[in-house]
Amino acid sequence: MEGVDILPHERSKTQFDVDAMKIVWAGSRHAFEVSDRMARLVASDPAFQKDNRSRLGRKELFKNTLRKATYAWKRILELRLTEEEAGRLRFFVDEPAFTDLHWGMFVPAIKGQGTEEQQQKWLPLAYKMQIIGCYAQTELGHGSNVQGLETTATFDPDKDEFVIHSPTLTSSKWWPGGLGKVSTHAVVYARLITNGEEHGVHGFIVQLRSLDDHMPLPGITIGDIGMKFGNGAYNTMDNGVLTFDHVRIPRNQMLMRVLQVTSEGKCVQSNVPRQLIYGTMVFVRQTIVADASSALSRAVCIATRYSAVRRQFGSQDGVETQVIDYKTQQNRLFPLLASAYAFRFVGEWLKWLYTDVTQRLQANDFSTLPEAHACTAGLKSLTTTATADAIEECRKLCGGHGYLCASGLPELFAVYVPACTYEGDNVVLLLQVARFLMKTVSQLGSGKKPIGTTAYLGRVQDLMQCRCEVQTVGIIYSINAAEDWLKPSVMLEAFEARSARMCVARAQNLGKFANPEDGFAELSADLVEAAVAHCQLIVVSKFLDKLQQDIPGNGVKQQLQNLCYIYALNLLHKHLGDFLSTGCITPKQASLANDQLRSLYSQVRPNAIALVDAFNYTDHYLGSVLGRYDGNVYPKLYEEAWKDPLNDSVLPDGYNEYIRPLLKQQLHNSRL
Ligand SMILES: CCCCCCCCCCCCCCCCCCC/C=C/C(=O)SCCNC(=O)CCNC(=O)[C@H](O)C(C)(C)COP(=O)(O)OP(=O)(O)OC[C@H]1O[C@@H](n2cnc3c(N)ncnc32)[C@H](O)[C@@H]1OP(=O)(O)O
Numbered sequence: 001m002e003g004v005d006i007l008p009h010e011r012s013k014t015q016f017d018v019d020a021m022k023i024v025w026a027g028s029r030h031a032f033e034v035s036d037r038m039a040r041l042v043a044s045d046p047a048f049q050k051d052n053r054s055r056l057g058r059k060e061l062f063k064n065t066l067r068k069a070t071y072a073w074k075r076i077l078e079l080r081l082t083e084e085e086a087g088r089l090r091f092f093v094d095e096p097a098f099t100d101l102h103w104g105m106f107v108p109a110i111k112g113q114g115t116e117e118q119q120q121k122w123l124p125l126a127y128k129m130q131i132i133g134c135y136a137q138t139e140l141g142h143g144s145n146v147q148g149l150e151t152t153a154t155f156d157p158d159k160d161e162f163v164i165h166s167p168t169l170t171s172s173k174w175w176p177g178g179l180g181k182v183s184t185h186a187v188v189y190a191r192l193i194t195n196g197e198e199h200g201v202h203g204f205i206v207q208l209r210s211l212d213d214h215m216p217l218p219g220i221t222i223g224d225i226g227m228k229f230g231n232g233a234y235n236t237m238d239n240g241v242l243t244f245d246h247v248r249i250p251r252n253q254m255l256m257r258v259l260q261v262t263s264e265g266k267c268v269q270s271n272v273p274r275q276l277i278y279g280t281m282v283f284v285r286q287t288i289v290a291d292a293s294s295a296l297s298r299a300v301c302i303a304t305r306y307s308a309v310r311r312q313f314g315s316q317d318g319v320e321t322q323v324i325d326y327k328t329q330q331n332r333l334f335p336l337l338a339s340a341y342a343f344r345f346v347g348e349w350l351k352w353l354y355t356d357v358t359q360r361l362q363a364n365d366f367s368t369l370p371e372a373h374a375c376t377a378g379l380k381s382l383t384t385t386a387t388a389d390a391i392e393e394c395r396k397l398c399g400g401h402g403y404l405c406a407s408g409l410p411e412l413f414a415v416y417v418p419a420c421t422y423e424g425d426n427v428v429l430l431l432q433v434a435r436f437l438m439k440t441v442s443q444l445g446s447g448k449k450p451i452g453t454t455a456y457l458g459r460v461q462d463l464m465q466c467r468c469e470v471q472t473v474g475i476i477y478s479i480n481a482a483e484d485w486l487k488p489s490v491m492l493e494a495f496e497a498r499s500a501r502m503c504v505a506r507a508q509n510l511g512k513f514a515n516p517e518d519g520f521a522e523l524s525a526d527l528v529e530a531a532v533a534h535c536q537l538i539v540v541s542k543f544l545d546k547l548q549q550d551i552p553g554n555g556v557k558q559q560l561q562n563l564c565y566i567y568a569l570n571l572l573h574k575h576l577g578d579f580l581s582t583g584c585i586t587p588k589q590a591s592l593a594n595d596q597l598r599s600l601y602s603q604v605r606p607n608a609i610a611l612v613d614a615f616n617y618t619d620h621y622l623g624s625v626l627g628r629y630d631g632n633v634y635p636k637l638y639e640e641a642w643k644d645p646l647n648d649s650v651l652p653d654g655y656n657e658y659i660r661p662l663l664k665q666q667l668h669n670s671r672l
């Protein structure tokens with residue numbers, strides 16, 4: 001079987017209701033319908049064509065993005081789309097633009113850190129896009145260390161104004177998206193100084209450009225920071241540089257929900273915790289987790305379809321083997337497929353957690369903020385690292401053709417990989433999780449019961465007495481055959497025990513240092529490993545929780561169960577050192593886990609194509625010849641090659657200047 005017949009044949013082997021799975025993937029029937037409608041709307045509109053992106057120069061590319069983003073906004077207004085619909089439309093347009101920072105960070109920063117009055121003034125302007133905003137936090141010299149920012153906001157009580165100033169080169173704002181060429185306003189983070197005293201970093205709304213002619217206002221120097229990694233990719237965004245030379249703004253443009261500055265320059269702390277200044281990052285990190293499952297599922301969809309189409313070796317009956325049938329291919333691909341589903345469900349849960357913490361904050365309950373910070377930071381780190389690695393693995397899974405831009409994978413990698421850095425470097429974020437875990441463990445002795453995602457640490461309190469012997473874990477008795485690994489309680493216990501033991505061991509090591517900060521710095525690599533174990537436990541436990549829900553559709557739950565155990569057992573295999581060294585499982589049980597993993601791959605194999613079809617991606621969104629729904633890869637790849645500008649003429653530009661003289665020279669030399 002060849003070409004267009006392969007994927008229909010694969011689909012005929014499906015053992016579950018794909019339409020029902022599409023709804024599980026989308027989150028609800030309503031979410032599916034909205035998403036499906038927006039995907040079709042974008043795919044059918046030539047204005048959103050994107051297949052020439054990697055061939056455009058920077059200026060052309062950027063202008064093209066301006067056109068698309070403003071056209072998208074026009075369509076949103078014309079069609080009176082809801083916020084949910086607009087969000088999905090933006091998703092399928094699939095092009096980073098200034099509007100992301102306006103809606104994704106500028107508006108949330110004002111909502112989260114502005115007073116009622118400030119929200120009433122600024123939000124209507126922002127909602128109508130009469131002003132365009134960005135989030136100007138990072139500087140040339142400091143990104144991770146927010147308290148190290150150098151831009152100053154000095155209060156002048158005589159004029160009732162703040163003076164925003166960049167005192168050094170390294171205090172130049174550097175990176176904010178939308179800043180370079182588009183934004184009229186920014187939320188600028190600067191050190192607050194009143195009456196000669198410093199009060200930490202706060203957000204200020206600053207107008208950057210004239211609303212009449214878009215020129216930078218006096219005292220403001222502004223531009224783009226230059227080309228970034230990859231063709232197309234994130235170069236559609238005008239990440240910018242910005243300096244202030246004593247720029248004055250009215251006092252009421254400091255975002256004052258956390259701290260108010262009076263006209264005399266007195267600082268009045270509200271009952272809201274200081275950490276709320278970082279609230280926008282918590283919000284965005286949560287959206288980044290949801291986004292990870294989208295990017296990952298997209299790469300996996302391409303690699304899975306192509307792996308079914310591609311054949312190499314093994315011709316017994318005249319037909320070569322589909323590469324998806326090689327166990328090595330399955331061992332690389334199916335855990336990524338499982339991760340896409342795992343990240344989807346943990347993203348759903350994180351959205352719930354974020355909504356819950358937001359409601360509590362509104363009611364002045366700040367108790368769950370540290371956990372929300374740890375979960376968003378940790379899961380952002382875990383899912384983006386895994387997704388970036390997975391996109392590259394998918395490229396390799398597609399062999400040579402994966403390296404072609406026409407596969408869609410190089411651009412996807414280039415556009416995705418900065419997610420490991422923005423909104424917090426992934427290692428820096430794991431260190432935040434480690435701090436939270438160490439604090440939780442240190443409080444166990446005082447009888448404080450951990451809650452939420454750390455409740456399991458309370459259940460293993462005996463570990464505090466350092467009784468980490470193999471016998472203390474029940475799984476040791478529960479797993480005697482490969483199928484025993486398919487018990488949810490066993491799997492959960494294995495991951496809980498591994499994480500708890502790693503946390504406790506790290507806490508005990510920290511206790512050996514006279515100065516805890518010295519200990520934290522010295523042991524930071526070990527601490528990061530404990531944070532990863534904790535975050536992996538969260539993902540596994542939320543997938544297991546999902547399976548407890550009523551999931552309609554013939555065979556759907558069975559497939560999700562297979563994927564859940566593939567996700568968990570593959571992690572177990574990759575981190576076997578942790579599980580064995582902490583005495584959670586025995587080598588024999590590890591070997592049984594591998595047997596079970598292989599068996600699950602065989603169960604997923606006939607359903608693999610349907611499992612990626614359930615993502616419901618249009619060919620427009622996938623942007624990949626290898627991942628086409630119809631599997632017609634080779635004719636389309638051949639066709640695509642001829643579209644390259646190099647093939648516009650038979651002889652390349654430069655033939656007469658370079659190739660011809662070179663060949664003539666060689667000919668001349670050989671005749672001598
Ligand atoms: C087309 C039309 C469309 C129409 C509309 C459609 C809608 C479209 C929507 C699009 C949405 C798109 C979504 C957005 C796109 C995203 C693009 C990304 C662009 C990138 C942006 C950025 O990168 S912004 C800059 C981000 N910067 C960082 O992340 C910096 C990282 N550093 C830090 O977070 C911190 O400084 C730190 C945590 C590392 C600091 O550590 P340190 O311990 O030194 O801190 P402090 O002393 O300051 O604080 C200690 C104390 O605070 C706790 N804490 C720290 N952070 C937080 C937090 N965020 N929340 C709560 N608490 C926090 C910390 O745990 C300590 O607590 P203790 O109890 O004292 O221990």
Ligand SMILES: Cc1cc2nc3c(=O)[nH]c(=O)nc-3n(C[C@H](O)[C@H](O)[C@H](O)COP(=O)(O)OP(=O)(O)OC[C@H]3O[C@@H](n4cnc5c(N)ncnc54)[C@H](O)[C@@H]3O)c2cc1C
Pocket residue numbers: 101135136137138141142143144145174175176177234239418421422423424425426427428431
């Ligand atoms: C595409 C893109 C878009 C962005 N958009 C915006 C935006 O809109 N607005 C904005 O304000 N910013 C933006 N940023 C900036 C971004 O938030 C920062 O780059 C990010 O927070 C990382 O900070 P950094 O660059 O200072 O890295 P650094 O902190 O300098 O990291 C360098 C290395 O040091 C390590 N490191 C740093 N601190 C520690 C530590 N304490 N312990 C151990 N290791 C450490 C890191 O792990 C990393 O390996 C964007 C960045 C990118 C790439």
